[in-house]
Amino acid sequence: MDTQPLRIGIAGLNGRVGRLLAEEVPAGGALLVGGTTRDGAPVTGIDCPVYADISDLAPQCDVVIDFTHVATVETHAIALTLAGTAWVLGTTGLSTREQQAVDTTARRIAVVQAANFSxxxxxxxxxxxxxxxxxxxxxxxxxxxxxxxxxxxxxxxxxxxxxxxxxxxxxxxxxxxxxxxxxxxxxxxxxxxxxxxxxxxxxxxxxxxxxxxxxxxxxxxxxxxxFDRRVYATGAVRAAQWLRTRPPGLYDMEDVLGLKQPTR
Missing domain, CATH: 3.30.360.10 (Dihydrodipicolinate Reductase; domain 2)
Structure with missing residues (x-):
């Protein structure tokens, strides 16, 4: 059994949920190894490496938690696949093409995708x-x-x-x-x-x-x-921890909560 802390990166570190994730990752016993911002600038009050490019963050992580924008989905899918890094995706409003990119990525890495992590x-x-x-x-x-x-x-x-x-x-x-x-x-x-x-x-x-x-x-x-966006952050960290031992595939929060009957 792997006893090393789970290494988590945050895409969109300076967003509303990103800032909460920076608090909830260590609170959940994981290691915050870095995050991305649009220009790679540090985020006040958050002490971790910050990158402008997801390709620089992904190799440092076991899992990346992503609450960014639909415009980043295809780029993030490619970078995480190349790095072999699991993906917790909370971005919504995906087009058919963007969803296909997620589906294709889930054949190579483990992905939890949810519109809401509560x-x-x-x-x-x-x-x-x-x-x-x-x-x-x-x-x-x-x-x-x-x-x-x-x-x-x-x-x-x-x-x-x-x-x-x-x-x-x-x-x-x-x-x-x-x-x-x-x-x-x-x-x-x-x-x-x-x-x-x-x-x-x-x-x-x-x-x-x-x-x-x-x-x-x-x-x-x-x-x-x-009542508080923190419920999304704690749910996403829970999903990241759940992904640690999962094979490639597309999962959702019902999987994380153990609500689905296992297939035979």
Whole structure:
């Protein structure tokens, strides 16, 4: 058994989550060996080597935790594959091409990819899948409501889309073919079997998500509220520690939490 501390690098060290990760990595018993910033400049209050290029960080690490931007995904995939370094990826909003790069990388290294690393969100998403399977779209309208801070630039959020995708998986359909988002004006009646999304923005709300199923006779709601971004950092460190002994493959937080039945 390897008794050496896990060597973790942080892509986007000066980001909101990156700064929290710099605290949570040593708190979790791992070794923070470095991070990246856009210009390679040091980050005030964080004492570790800083690089401008992921290719310089990756060989120093057992795992890189990455909460950066979709524009970096393909570059990071190549660098981590070449270094043989595992990847915890929390970047959302990936295009088909960028997701294909992640899928290809996971054939060579171990990757945990999640829209949200909160254990609570993981459980709500799992329940949304089960409810989607049990509550057919012909009888139950499914809506996803999310609210975030006023600076958030994408909508619906990656977490909201993951929850909607879970409902679709439960129903055996593709979200892309049933999504209704951004309703405005005279839209006509709700489409049967649609999965709807509503996005609210305001203040400094970290994240609130609700999955709502409504029929003619009842309504069931699942709601998760994040009070502190630190929950994402601690979840990501937990994922990095879990990856230490895993073979190449694409994993998610349900794997990390031990919620999936092992395949035979």
């Amino acid at each position: 254990p609570g969100v993981t459980l709500v998403t799992r329940l949304a899948r089960q409810m989607g399977a049990a509550l057919p779209g012909s009888d139950y309208d499914a809506e996803i409501l999310e609210m975030h801070h006023r600076q958030k630039v994408d909508a619906p959020s990656g977490t909201a889309l993951a929850m909607g995708r879970a409902v679709a998986e439960g129903r055996g359909i593709r979200l892309e073919e049933h999504i209704e988002s951004g309703r405005d004006g005279h839209t006509g009646p709700r489409t049967d079997g649609a999965i709807g999304f509503a996005a609210l923005r305001g203040g400094q709300i970290v994240g609130e998500h609700s999955v709502i199923f409504t029929s003619s006779h009842e309504q069931i709601s699942l709601t998760h509220r994040s």
